[in-house]
Amino acid sequence: MKLQSNDFELFQLPERFEQDAQALTKTWQDLQRQAHPDKFASEGAAAQRLAMQWSVRINEAYQRLRDPLKRAAYLCELHEAPIQAENNTAMPAAFLMQQMEWREALEDARSASDIDALEDEVNGARRRLLSDCAEQIDQKQDFAAAAQQVRALMFLERFGQDVEKRREALSF
């Protein structure tokens, strides 16, 4: 096991999209039990520095593995289907239309229930995209197609954040 191992190697998990969230958390905690700087607090600076590096690396891998979107993006990158979100913003027209409708609905939202309804809709779309991703990665091994879904999911993620901000603004 090395700091340079990929996230799946580090957590000794198969390189696939479907993962058991509870088992993932358990492995994270078991690894942190061994590597966390607290375990080396009474030791020399060298041991603490090393513990810090490992602990940071384990947290980084956990953050990526437990978030379905980051996990999907990471699997695409590992299989040479880079996401390149900045340079690759071409999305299907239907998807963009949907986005525009949602944006308008968000601007018109005046109450918590408006926000709830919009959020349910976005969450539904998110679930469908993720299950497409799972199929493309785990069954078809079509990483280029999965990368396209990841880009769509990134749009949704950004929109979800705007929905949260709007909710906070409305609660005052």
Next chain:
Amino acid sequence: MALLQISEPGQSLDPHQRRIAVGIDLGTTHSLVAAVRHGIAECLPDAQGRVLLPSAVRYLENGGRQIGFDALANQGADPENTLVSVKRFMGRGLKDLNNAAQLPYQFVDSPMVSLQTRAGIKSPVEVSAEILATLRFRAEDTFNDDVYGAVITVPAYFDDAQRQATKDAAQLAGLNLLRLINEPTAAAIAYGLDNASEGVYAVFDLGGGTFDISVLRLTQGVFEVMATGGDSALGGDDYDQALAAWALNQTVPAGDAAKAVDSSDWTLLRLAARACKEALTTQHSAVLSATLSQGPISVTVTRADFNAATASLTQRTLEAVRKTLRDAKLQRDEVKGVVMVGGSTRMPQIQEAVASFFGQAPLNNLNPDEVVALGAAIQANQLAGNNPNGDLLLLDVIPLSLGIETMGGLVERIVPRNQTIPTAMAQDFTTYKDGQTALALHVVQGERDLVADCRSLARFELRGIPPMAAGAARIRVTFTVDADGLLQVSAKEQGSGVEAQINVKPSYGLSDEDIAHMLQSSFNTAQIDMQARALAEAQLDVDRLVLATQSALQADGDLLHADERTQIDALMQGALASKNGNDPAAIEAATQALAKGTEAFAASRMNRGIQQALAGRHINAVS
């Protein structure tokens, strides 16, 4: 070769190798020190049997000082030299204080706000160090031994400048800081271990000057913070202030209130309000009375009056709770229990507000004043290595997002809030002008999009970038947050390798020179020889490292070849022998040599630990 002590498996090290490790709750209004004795955490009392130490320092005419109850007893008579609630000034500038005019102090804006006393200008860090040192002496008297190290608690919502100020205070007090931990997390340790709790818990911590809400998941000794929130300038003091203002409005015509009283009147009013507030915890009405410069006032206050006067403060706590649950992606009914911490949770309106928000009675079965210090003591005991089989693990988070100022005064977030620490995150930036060779970086903390609405932590410059076309340079800025929640920033131009690194400190902090100067002057007043102190510390460092190396060898000595083992043994002998000399530099050199010589061993041990963790998981997966 040296004979190593081998203790029975499961037993701690030899009793006289047991290190005195303490937990310190450095509070706004009072502070405590606790330690694990005979397996149980307890708060250590002073000679009069009192565990609370009021966080008050009074500077006297003769150059001496009074700390705690003695200082507080004279607060009314000598307000400008009796410094209380300085925790509110830690890592803050003068413009951050919203009630400076109502406080009896002469503030100095420098850049962390300081106070002019008859003993000279005092930084809140120095005042905090006096309190920490008093608690350290209390512990040393209790155990008749040196304190090996301390865990000090800070509000979870403290930002980087406030944490750094607390760490600086520990250094000034001569404490070996094992870890800064968050107050609600410390409370969760004490509560969770006491009640063998599992599941999701919220800790509602309303202290004298700060409010924290943390949501944690407890599983088999792991305390995982899912989200934290709060307000580092909201506490019982604000309830006193609100009640004092309300009472004043009842006695003088509206609008005249501010004119009628001066800052020493406000001190008296706040003291009276505090007494009235405490009475209202058990009674339905109480009288607030004080003798002000204009004459005596006396107002009857009912609980309903008090609730109405402070409703907006209580509302602010619930607002933070809502936001934190959203961050943790939890509904309020998914919280199994709400642990109440901090003396201010004794107020009935707080108990009622929390009960009605969560739809369940809050948990008050631990003393809200002591629980934070007790949890810190348990963690200190484990960090000092006294409890080798302990399976306590804290996975805490950073409370506020960290970012960099970009063009147009906007913040580019690098580390989002509620990220598990330790963590390192990087972002690439580029130049905006052709031939640009330097880049100014401004590090900020906060949730808002505009730099002006966030807290400035530090500024630094990356120089020596090779001239390139605008947008061609790739400057990677890496934020590293350690297990104390403290930030270190580094920047590197990827093409040329030009590097800049800073410890985030300056905007509202003390420089290394400030600290050195304060250390020097504290030695002068205490008449301790600097050289003797340095020697004692160097010798202590040798002991610490040799002990740590011995424990490591005991656990994993089989990883070493015979010649590697001989080398480490020789380095240990060398380090121990260096203690006989009286040159701190020579002792430090020997300590360094031992540290360096055990680096490879530390790396192999880490690998073994990781392999074991994964092996253990596989056995579970099979069974």
